[in-house]
Amino acid sequence: MSNKQTPSQTVGPYFAYGLTPEQYLYDFKQLVTNQMVNPINTDNIITITGKVFDGENQPISDAMVEIWQNDGEKQLFGRFGTGTDPENRFIFHTIKPNSVDSQAPHLSVILFMRGQLIHTYTRIYFSDEVVLNAKDTVLISVPEERKATLMAQQKSPGTYEFNIYMQGDKETVFFDI
Amino acid sequence: MSSIIYNLFDREVQPPYLSPQYKSTVLRAPSKPLVVLKQSLSELSGPLFGDFKLGALDHDLTKNSIKNGEPIGERIVVHGKVLNENGQPIPHTLIEIWQANSCGRYVHKVDQHNAPLDPNFLGAGRCMTDKDGNYKFYTIKPGAYPWGNHPNAWRPNHIHFSLFGANITNRLVTQMYFPGDPLLAHDPIFLSVPPKGRDLLVSQFDLNAAEPDFALAYRFDFVLRGHNATPFENK
Numbered sequence: 001m002s003n004k005q006t007p008s009q010t011v012g013p014y015f016a017y018g019l020t021p022e023q024y025l026y027d028f029k030q031l032v033t034n035q036m037v038n039p040i041n042t043d044n045i046i047t048i049t050g051k052v053f054d055g056e057n058q059p060i061s062d063a064m065v066e067i068w069q070n071d072g073e074k075q076l077f078g079r080f081g082t083g084t085d086p087e088n089r090f091i092f093h094t095i096k097p098n099s100v101d102s103q104a105p106h107l108s109v110i111l112f113m114r115g116q117l118i119h120t121y122t123r124i125y126f127s128d129e130v131v132l133n134a135k136d137t138v139l140i141s142v143p144e145e146r147k148a149t150l151m152a153q154q155k156s157p158g159t160y161e162f163n164i165y166m167q168g169d170k171e172t173v174f175f176d177i
Numbered sequence: 178m179s180s181i182i183y184n185l186f187d188r189e190v191q192p193p194y195l196s197p198q199y200k201s202t203v204l205r206a207p208s209k210p211l212v213v214l215k216q217s218l219s220e221l222s223g224p225l226f227g228d229f230k231l232g233a234l235d236h237d238l239t240k241n242s243i244k245n246g247e248p249i250g251e252r253i254v255v256h257g258k259v260l261n262e263n264g265q266p267i268p269h270t271l272i273e274i275w276q277a278n279s280c281g282r283y284v285h286k287v288d289q290h291n292a293p294l295d296p297n298f299l300g301a302g303r304c305m306t307d308k309d310g311n312y313k314f315y316t317i318k319p320g321a322y323p324w325g326n327h328p329n330a331w332r333p334n335h336i337h338f339s340l341f342g343a344n345i346t347n348r349l350v351t352q353m354y355f356p357g358d359p360l361l362a363h364d365p366i367f368l369s370v371p372p373k374g375r376d377l378l379v380s381q382f383d384l385n386a387a388e389p390d391f392a393l394a395y396r397f398d399f400v401l402r403g404h405n406a407t408p409f410e411n412k
Contacts, residue, residue, distance in 0.1 A: 004400060009352040018337065028301050077223075115201025116206070176214065177216060177220045
């Protein structure tokens with residue numbers, strides 16, 4: 001058989017009852033949620049919210065965001081669709097990972113949506129990690145004027161905002177990994 | 178410490194972000210070049226679902242949503258193998274699927290197509306590959322349905338698939354099509370794939386895997402991104 005990669009196709013507009021069913025109130029058990037850690041017994045929980053904007057600065061209501069983090073100690077995964085929040089935000093509850101391999105703390109984002117034939121990858125860094133961010137080789141490789149697109153802004157202790165812009169002046173840096 | 182590096186997307190077979198015939202890509206495709214990132218622990222690992230308890234009927238869409246009878250439509254087996262570009266099977270990886278019912282209607286609240294819902298068919302399922310990378314679903318053959326991309330636009334019959342594989346570079350969401358579907362030649366989503374990749378999205382009719390007096394079968398294998406060979410491999 002061929003060992004060529006299976007091509008990607010769009011997640012489409014109707015992923016919710018298969019991939020995020022309980023979030024969208026479908027009668028099917030959900031394996032992965034936006035609650036990446038159990039808040040009851042977790043210190044230092046953080047909440048990250050944001051929107052995904054299209055080229056006309058409209059928030060996208062049918063995107064699905066996945067977050068992966070691995071600092072060598074804790075491996076956490078979350079998933080959330082932008083179709084249930086009244087403002088079409090994504091919302092994740094997790095903990096900030098530690099620095100590993102001399103990288104600044106970061107989360108990996110995998111982004112899917114109708115109108116995207118193949119998913120995009122980006123990273124979420126934290127605005128309050130000034131010292132570690134300055135030494136992070138990935139951030140150093142990003143053009144200076146685009147670095148801010150990878151930075152979750154701390155709104156209050158434990159609360160961050162991270163918006164994703166698909167196009168335009170504020171276009172988020174997407175990675176070829 | 179391993180020095181394995183995973184391959185990038187193979188642009189010979191992968192669709193581009195911008196494909197104007199599929200209109201929704203126009204405002205959603207990144208316009209700036211991707212930034213190359215040196216793979217680190219974050220990229221070379223990913224979620225493993227070994228400790229998740231799947232439901233006994235999660236892989237059987239003909240039974241997992243029964244309310245008062247059998248779902249309407251043609252029962253089919255969809256099966257195959259998950260490999261990487263190196264030809265290595267991917268064991269114990271999660272596969273999730275979702276699809277329209279036999280009339281071409283999705284359960285999703287946003288789907289307003291005027292075709293009947295089936296009270297006994299949700300159209301969602303999942304399974305794990307076995308130790309050799311094999312998977313198998315039972316489902317109902319999905320119908321074609323209209324969409325708003327252009328006048329008289331119809332999606333070919335398809336099943337949506339989501340796969341994880343070895344790490345987050347392996348992540349794949351795609352659609353499996355059926356052989357001989359006349360709508361393939363008119364579908365901007367299918368045609369967004371470069372010509373070399375298109376056959377890779379069409380399943381094969383598989384009479385040998387059909388279950389007599391029960392269901393016909395289609396085979397669909399997946400190839401996830403592979404990695405460079407290192408001297409330490411196969412030792």
